[in-house]
Amino acid sequence: MSESARVRWEYATIPLLIHNTKAILDSWGVDGWELVTVLPGPGGADQPVAYLKRPVG
Template sequence: MSEPARVTWEYATIPLLIHNTKAILDSWGVDGWELVTVLQGPGGGDQLVAYLKRPLNR
């Protein structure tokens, strides 16, 4: 039995604007990026950072 192919990922971090979150994520999603998580940005408050990944060998 052979092992499944190993996936290599590339990652991106992007700032999210609260009033435009869906449009920003949809735009990246069209390019094959998958949302991993959203965390509060280093500045705190309403600042958010999205972490995304997609297969490197597409």
């Protein structure tokens, strides 16, 4: 793959509030962020963390 055809990504991790998950993810999605995964945060399953990505440029 040529250098000019390679997609560059930027990443973000955000804490999710269980009672407001959809609104939080929708807000980031409007800005072009794509959800990659959701994993338990350092505080356990009650504090999930979302991992997102979007193309740079």
